[in-house]
Amino acid sequence: MMEKKFSSKSRHFEQQCKARLTEEFKDEIQSLKDQNDAKDTELEEQKEETKQARQDIEDTKKQRDDISAQKESLQNENKDLKDFKAQLEEDLKAKVDQIEESKIQHAKDQEEMAKVFEELKESESTLEETKEMIKGLYKNICPDFNPESKELKLNMSEDKSKNLVKAMGESKYSFGDMNRLQIDKISNEDHTLNNFLKNCSHSSLRLLSFNHSYLGSNGSEAVKVKFYEEGMQNLLANVTREVYLRHLIVDASDLSQIVKACVNSERLTINWSKISTSDSLDFSTPAQTKLQYLSFYDCGGKWCSEEWDKYPARFEKIILAIKNSSLKNSLNTINVGCCKISVSKVTELLAAHDLSHISVVDEKNQPLKE
Numbered sequence: 452m453m454e455k456k457f458s459s460k461s462r463h464f465e466q467q468c469k470a471r472l473t474e475e476f477k478d479e480i481q482s483l484k485d486q487n488d489a490k491d492t493e494l495e496e497q498k499e500e501t502k503q504a505r506q507d508i509e510d511t512k513k514q515r516d517d518i519s520a521q522k523e524s525l526q527n528e529n530k531d532l533k534d535f536k537a538q539l540e541e542d543l544k545a546k547v548d549q550i551e552e553s554k555i556q557h558a559k560d561q562e563e564m565a566k567v568f569e570e571l572k573e574s575e576s577t578l579e580e581t582k583e584m585i586k587g588l589y590k591n592i593c594p595d596f597n598p599e600s601k602e603l604k605l606n607m608s609e610d611k612s613k614n615l616v617k618a619m620g621e622s623k624y625s626f627g628d629m630n631r632l633q634i635d636k637i638s639n640e641d642h643t644l645n646n647f648l649k650n651c652s653h654s655s656l657r658l659l660s661f662n663h664s665y666l667g668s669n670g671s672e673a674v675k676v677k678f679y680e681e682g683m684q685n686l687l688a689n690v691t692r693e694v695y696l697r698h699l700i701v702d703a704s705d706l707s708q709i710v711k712a713c714v715n716s717e718r719l720t721i722n723w724s725k726i727s728t729s730d731s732l733d734f735s736t737p738a739q740t741k742l743q744y745l746s747f748y749d750c751g752g753k754w755c756s757e758e759w760d761k762y763p764a765r766f767e768k769i770i771l772a773i774k775n776s777s778l779k780n781s782l783n784t785i786n787v788g789c790c791k792i793s794v795s796k797v798t799e800l801l802a803a804h805d806l807s808h809i810s811v812v813d814e815k816n817q818p819l820k821e
Contacts, residue, residue: 601630607644608636608666620646628655630821632686635664640678648682657692660818663722665698670754673725675700680708687712695818697722703730707772710734713742720746720786720816725755728765732772739777744784748816751791759792766792767800774804788813 596603596615603626605612618624620643632653637644661683666672676683676699687694687709694709694716701709701724713719714736726747734740751759759766773779787797797811 601628602633603629603631604633604635606635606664607638607641613643616647617643620650623650623652626651626653626656629653629657631658631660632656633660633663633818635660635662636666637662637674638666638672639674645679645682648679648686653686653689655691656686656689658695658819658821659686659690659693660695661697662699663695663697663818669752670698670700670725673698673700673754676705676709677702680705684708684712688715690716692716693718693720693819695720695722697724699724701725702727703732703768706769707733710742710745710772710778711736711740714738714740717741718744718746718819720744720748720818721750722746722816723749723752723755726750726757728757728768732768734772734776734778736777740781742778742781744786745778745782746786746788746816747790748786748814749789751789756791759790760796763792763796763800766790766797770797770800770804770806773809774806779806782809784810784812786812786814786816788815 594611605616607613607616634644662674665674676696690713694713696709696719699721701721706721706726706728709721710719711734719742750756757765773782785797785801787794794811794813798807801807801809801811
């Protein structure tokens with residue numbers, strides 16, 4: 452019991468002592484705490500300053516590296532500019548040299564051109580003299596020949612026409628614009644005439660009459676057109692108004708070539724001729740044809756009849772060739788007078804091939820005068 456009382460007093464005394472000591476050193480303890488807090492704050496500030504200093508050092512290093520890189524880049528650019536300048540100067544010098552060479556060459560060319568021009572003037576003068584001489588020779592060969600005329604009539608059964616045709620063919624005579632060329636009394640395989648057709652040129656020819664006045668009778672001396680095909684191609688392409696052919700023997704290939712060659716003519720007449728359509732026909736041309744009138748007048752005679760009345764399919768081949776070419780757009784009239792096939796039958800065939808816009812006539816047609 453005594454021990455318990457003593458222990459209780461002892462604890463109480465201890466607490467009193469602690470309280471007195473705490474009270475006595477309270478200010479000092481508080482001062483120490485404040486000092487400690489101040490130290491902590493100072494340390495934090497020093498840490499921040501150290502961190503910032505390190506960051507500043509890093510930034511400064513980066514800036515220094517960036518400046519070094521920029522400096523190196525500028526040095527490289529400066530080098531490139533120097534190289535570019537050197538190349539530019541070199542190119543400029545080459546251009547200047549080239550211009551100087553061009554000037555020298557131009558001066559030489561001008562001199563050469565002046566010489567050529569003088570030679571050309573002399574040649575033109577000589578050419579005109581030659582032309583006049585040739586015209587004189589033609590006049591001597593054929594007194595009827597007038598080089599200024601727009602018309603030329605040739606009768607191949609007469610020596611004067613034969614000689615004129617021979618001289619023109621050999622000299623490759625060039626006609627100007629002509630109104631009419633008429634070639635009559637043509638014989639089979641006349642090499643002189645064929646040479647004339649192949650070699651002579653025409654600027655423009657309105658009317659062509661080929662063999663209208665013919666040799667023989669009833670086909671006895673009908674001209675096989677195939678022999679003259681090459682020369683005819685050259686001639687027909689220049690005709691603008693009418694091509695009139697008579698007393699010929701024409702097969703399917705010949706007819707195709709003739710129609711195609713007449714691409715610039717408004718009218719084509721094949722008269723009193725034997726026209727065979729045993730093979731297929733082709734009238735197609737690269738350009739739109741101008742042909743408006745197509746006549747087979749009098750191709751039903753005894754010597755030349757293909758019996759189109761009995762065998763209309765033979766004539767139908769012509770219609771099919773029209774349908775399959777640009778003729779279907781340009782052609783407006785077909786003449787079947789004296790062809791032994793009726794207007795009504797041809798009209799029927801045209802309608803069957805959607806060509807009803809093309810008229811069919813039965814009329815006699817002579818070569819146009821104008």
